Structure formats: structure tokens, C-alpha cells
Amino acid sequence: MARIFDVVEHADEMRDEIVHRFPETGSGDFRIGSQVIVREAQSAVFFRDGKALDSFGPGRHTITTANIPLLIDLVGKAFGDRTPFTAEVYFVSMREFADEKWGTPQPILVRNPGMGLGVALLQGFGTYSFQISDPQQFVTQIVGATGAYATRDIHSRLRSMLLSKLQDLLGETTDAKNVADLIGLVEEMGAGVRAKAQDDFKAIGMTLKSFYIESLKPSDKSVEELRAMGMLDMDTYTRLQAADAMRDAAQNPAGGAGLTAGIGAGMGIGSAIQDALRQTGEGGADAPAGAPSAEGPPPVMTPSEAAAYLKVAEEDVIAAIKAGDIKAKKIGKAYRISREAIDDFLSG
Structure with missing residues (x-):
């Protein structure tokens, strides 16, 4: 003989539990007059055949056709006070x-x-x-038939x-x-x-x-970590390794700020991604703005032109020159850098 539940409650404080189903599996047998006890910061939602019947707030409630009118439609006109009906009760925590x-x-x-x-x-x-905020909707949309959520x-x-x-x-x-x-x-x-x-x-x-x-x-992810995450292609990886080498060289005791200062700590990754974004937008047909032409950089460059070629800031190039990592000629207050000096730096 099926057990009829005369009192239904969930006394647990539900600290991490959002929803608790009663019974946890299958359906329970209830009848008109069964008591539903809902604790503070709880809501109880009756379900039958996957359809929400009604919700109860905190307090002691007696099941009647007045507070669950859908019972008559679902169970039938012959439904009586002692007639058991099957349903599930979902206790939902309403606390923050x-x-x-x-x-x-x-x-x-x-x-x-x-x-x-x-x-x-x-x-x-x-x-x-x-x-x-809406117990019925949450149970319907998210929880389903789970015993506890x-x-x-x-x-x-x-x-x-x-x-x-x-x-x-x-x-x-x-x-x-x-x-x-x-x-x-x-x-x-x-x-x-x-x-x-x-x-x-x-x-x-x-x-x-x-x-x-x-x-x-x-981000403080290293070049190797970013490549392992699938965020770098080989060309990007090679260029960033060169930038890292430039940074390490500029950070020696005789050096100043690294060439990748302001680019490192995750910023250097932007170069190739930026190129990729630009090429996507332009169909990949044109060279990026400010990039060297297909013939390569000019034989003699200003720090600004060298920075554009290396895709770094001009002040970083000057810092590398002062550190002795990039060879350059100083004319008055201006620097001039040969293409060979840049190639030597990158290959070193």
C-alpha cells in the first residue's frame, strides 16, 4: 500500500542547496488535508506530471482545492477529500x-x-x-527532476x-x-x-x-602558455620570443627599461592578433597601416620607423639603444639605425 504523506517539510537550512525535491525520487502520495510546512527563506512548489500547480511561501499550509485549484483539472471531478493524488514538492531556498x-x-x-x-x-x-526570484520558473527551466540542486x-x-x-x-x-x-x-x-x-x-x-x-x-601568461592554449600561431610565437629576448637584454644591469615594457605581461600578444583582426576586416589584401612595405624596412631608419617595424613603442627602441642592445648612430640629438643593426639585434 502506498504511503500517504500527511506532513511535508524540509528542515535543512539549505546553506548551499538551492532546491530540494520531496520525495527525492519518484512521486509522493498526498491528499486534501495534508500539511505543507515551509520554513523562513523557503518556497514550496507543487508539481504534477511536469506541470507546476502552485507555490507556497513561509508558514504551515493545508492542501485544499482552493489553494491548488489545478488539482481538480488534473485529477478529475470525482476527486474527494480522502482521494490520494501523486505529486512532487520542490523546496526552493529564497535566501541570497x-x-x-x-x-x-x-x-x-x-x-x-x-x-x-x-x-x-x-x-x-x-x-x-x-x-x-521565481521558484516555479527556476525549477522548470533549470532543475527538472533532480532530487537536489x-x-x-x-x-x-x-x-x-x-x-x-x-x-x-x-x-x-x-x-x-x-x-x-x-x-x-x-x-x-x-x-x-x-x-x-x-x-x-x-x-x-x-x-x-x-x-x-x-x-x-x-595577463601574466607566458608566450609558451599562450601558445599551449591555442592563442598563438607559429609566426606570433616567433615574434614574441624575439620581443622577450629584447626585453631580457634591456633588463640587464647596464640596461634601461625593456623593449617590451608596456607590451609584456600579456600585452605583446596583441601584435599578431591585431594583424589578424585587421586582415579579417580588409580581406587580407592590404598590408597593415604603419607596417613596412613588401620590400622591407628602409636601409636607414629613425627610432620611430624602427618601432613601427618592430611593432613596439618608440621610447622602447630608444631605451634599447641607450642600453647598447641596438647599435645606432647619434647625429646631434637624433638617432639613425641601419637595417643591418635591427637584423643583428633580432638574430642575436
Whole structure:
């Protein structure tokens, strides 16, 4: 004989549990007069045959056809006070789930106008909090027939949603601001992500209560790590290795700032990606603006021309000259660099 549940409750505090199904498997037998006890910060949703019947807030509730009128339609007109019916009850935690972690698993490419190569790779991490706003919708859209559903079960989905909005916002913001300015706007950026993500959260019965960026900075991934992640082709990899060698040479005790200063820590990756983006937009037919022609660089270059050829900042070339890493002739206050000197530097 099937057991009829006269009292249904879930006394657990549900610290990490968002939803608990009663019974955990199959359906339970209930009848008119059965009691449903809903704790503070809980909501109880009755389901039958995959359809939500009704929801109950905190308190003790007695099941009647008045508070679950759909029972008559689903069970039939002959439904009586002692007639058992099958259903499932989903207890949903309505409290705010705070201090959830997020982070960028891979660097995010952003434009960096007016600085270095014009692009940068950013990584960040922080916390967010959420709350269930529509228990019926959340159970229907996300939980299904699962016996229990915890924060860890939805973490990956929420993180993907948030990172997508962060990437969109970074793309919009860096069109007008450089990365250095952007890093000082983490509070505004957090509010922007929260606003952008609300519709997506609402669609699954949730509210994003907060989104905080604790750190946002240029990536410190090495060239080898970025290549292993599939973010570098061989040409990019070779050029960045040369830039790293230039940086290391300029950082010796006799040297000044490295040639890749302001490009390193994730920024140097931008060169080839920038070229690829430009070629995609132009069909790959024309050489990038400011790049040397098919004949190569001129036999004698100014520091500015050498910087354009090497895809670095002019001040970095001058720093390498002063460090003795690039041979150049000084005429008055100006430097002139031979193409052979640049080739010797890159091959060294």
C-alpha cells in the first residue's frame, strides 16, 4: 500500500542547496488535508506530471482545492477529500547566495587605443551573489527532476553568463578608454556587468544581486602558455620570443627599461592578433597601416620607423639603444639605425 504523506517539510537550512525535491525520487502520495510546512527563506512548489500547480511561501499550509485549484483539472471531478493524488514538492531556498567566485579561465582580448600595440589581454576575478526570484520558473527551466540542486551545479552556467557580459562590456568600454584607465573603473564595470546580466538571470527565475571585480589586470601568461592554449600561431610565437629576448637584454644591469615594457605581461600578444583582426576586416589584401612595405624596412631608419617595424613603442627602441642592445648612430640629438643593426639585434 502506498504511503500517504500527511506532513511535508524540509528542515535543512539549505546553506548551499538551492532546491530540494520531496520525495527525492519518484512521486509522493498526498491528499486534501495534508500539511505543507515551509520554513523562513523557503518556497514550496507543487508539481504534477511536469506541470507546476502552485507555490507556497513561509508558514504551515493545508492542501485544499482552493489553494491548488489545478488539482481538480488534473485529477478529475470525482476527486474527494480522502482521494490520494501523486505529486512532487520542490523546496526552493529564497535566501541570497553570496560570495560566489568567478574568474577568467583564459585572457580576454581588448582594444587598448593609443597605447603600445593597441590591444591587451586582461584577466580578472571576483565575487557575485544571486537569489531565486521565481521558484516555479527556476525549477522548470533549470532543475527538472533532480532530487537536489546546489550552487555547485549551476556555478559553471552562471560564470559563463557573467564572463560573456564582462567581455561585451570590456569591448564597449575600451573603444573609448585605454586599459590603464579601465583598471581604475572596476566598481563601475561591476555595476555594468550586473545591469547587462539581469535579463539572462530573470529568464531562469533568478536575480543577480551583486557582481564585484576584485582584480582586473594584464595577463601574466607566458608566450609558451599562450601558445599551449591555442592563442598563438607559429609566426606570433616567433615574434614574441624575439620581443622577450629584447626585453631580457634591456633588463640587464647596464640596461634601461625593456623593449617590451608596456607590451609584456600579456600585452605583446596583441601584435599578431591585431594583424589578424585587421586582415579579417580588409580581406587580407592590404598590408597593415604603419607596417613596412613588401620590400622591407628602409636601409636607414629613425627610432620611430624602427618601432613601427618592430611593432613596439618608440621610447622602447630608444631605451634599447641607450642600453647598447641596438647599435645606432647619434647625429646631434637624433638617432639613425641601419637595417643591418635591427637584423643583428633580432638574430642575436
